[in-house]
Amino acid sequence: MNASRPSLGLSLLPILVLVLLLAADVLAFGEDSSYGSNQIALLLASGLTVAIGMGRGQNWASFEGKIKDTIGDAIGAILILLLIGALAGTWLVSGIIPTLIDVGLDVLSKEVFLPAACILCAAVSLATGSSWGTVGTVGVALIGIGQALGLSEGWIAGAIISGAYFGDKLSPLSDTTNLAPTVAGTDLFTHIRFMLWTTVPSILIALVVFTFAGLGSDEGAADLGGAAMMQAELARHFNLHWGLFLVPVGVIVLIARRVAPVPALFLGVLGGAVAAAIAQPDLLATLAEDALGPALGLGPTRLGTAFTALMSAAALDTAIETGNPVVTDLLSSGGMKGMLNTVWLIICALTFGAVMGAAGFLERITQAILTAVHGTFSLVFGTAFSSVVFNIIAADQYIAIVVPGRMFREAYKQRGVAPQLLSRTLEDAGTVTSVLIPWNTCGVAQSGVLGVGVLAFAPYCVFNYLSPLMTLLVAAIGFKIPPPDQTLVTEDA
Helix, strand or coil: CCCCCCCHHHHHHHHHHHHHHHHHHHHHHHHHHHCCHHHHHHHHHHHHHHHHHHHCCCCHHHHHHHHHHHHHHCHHHHHHHHHHHHHHHHHHHHCHHHHHHHHHHHHCCHHHHHHHHHHHHHHHHHHHCCHHHHHHHHHHHHHHHHHHCCCCHHHHHHHHHHHHHHHHHHCCCCHHHHHHHHHHCCCHHHHHHHHHHHHHHHHHHHHHHHHHHHHHCCCCCCCCCCHHHHHHHHHHHCCCCHHHHHHHHHHHHHHHCCCCHHHHHHHHHHHHHHHHHHHCHHHHHHHHHHHHCCCCCCCCCHHHHHHHHHHHHHHCCEECCCCCHHHHHHCEECCCHHHHHHHHHHHHHHHHHHHHHHCCHHHHHHHHHHCCCCCHHHHHHHHHHHHHHHHHHCCCHHHHHHHHHHHHHHHHHHCCCCHHHHHHHHHHHHHHHHHHCCCCHHHHHHHHHHCCCHHHHHHHCHHHHHHHHHHHHHHHHCCCCCCHHHCCCCCCC
16 A cells, blocks of 8 residues: 555545536535435545545455445444434424424414523523534424514524534533543643633524514515414414323433433334324324325224324324415424435435545645644634534545544644643534534534525524634634643543
């Protein structure tokens, strides 16, 4: 194998090709580019990377092994996505999501909805440590409420994601919040306390923006004929009851008590199925007949129709037909099937990141960035820039934390900069920007769950833009930059 270090130009070539292909996809297919063409673009760029690597003396086995390891590490996330799809289906037919929408329409006004949604998602994500879980549960219901109020889906998703990522960043239960200080060489709670100086101002500014956006919004006010019409449609098709809240509350409690997301969400799916069988027997019978016809399935018995309808809701497309196409679209779910495109895109994105790493291109790009680093601000800027770049080219937030963290750790130490500044920058720039990139695993996951394209919600994720800008501002003015002897440094992970 040729062990020479690849040139920077050669390392950047697959990225340039990928960017050109993705741009062409967007021009050709618009928001539908993530439904196949982006996946092909990622695989073509991956193939080019492998070809270059093999031309330099590497063998296929080195790339294959890296791909297997990378995708293997993502199996947990893929299972979570599939379970969120199943959960959305069973929670729809059980009446859980319709009940949440109905209550939300009673207590939330259009003017305060955006900041309220942001705060609610922040609280749930802080308690659970999971932005994905928050978006997949509370976020799904909030999308429905916001649309019923006539708000733009971009603004709604932006508020949901902003709140979810704020809570995720500050939660001691979050995987990225634990990963960043481990990579940087500091402890968890020093890391969280240090993040408050950038994270809290960012969310406060975001809440102000969401408040003014809600006050100034007048679009779509009559899309559904008013909230009353929406509630009437919900009451006509579902038995709405406060007792249905026990299921989502139970899931949130499980995750907050550090039950792993996969079993917690699985129990949420089962809870939704039981609730549907108890609360919505007539609806299940209708859905079973729509799915398989009266002569198919397990027969017209209550047990048979419930089984048929619930399996269909968890796995396949479900739509509650109403007299209003907008309401019908709102009361629909793709189940696990609806998540398959997202899984497809994640696998292709991780493949590209894996082969770029196996070829040594990711490391070479980071080293080039390090050569431009001099003072503390340039160090922070280089870290933030690298995290964003790796979110783009590696399409995974964990790579965007681990690779720059490992590469910059020694540079921070050599320059006498406290490691919590590194860990904060990794989170401020790496964690929150991942969801803004259409082919990043976080971007495609949240888009798939909410049913809103990344390009549609990205401009409105105010917190996610403010967070990296705030970390640069704080570093530029030298605010709260502690000396190294004031930090607790852990052993290398």
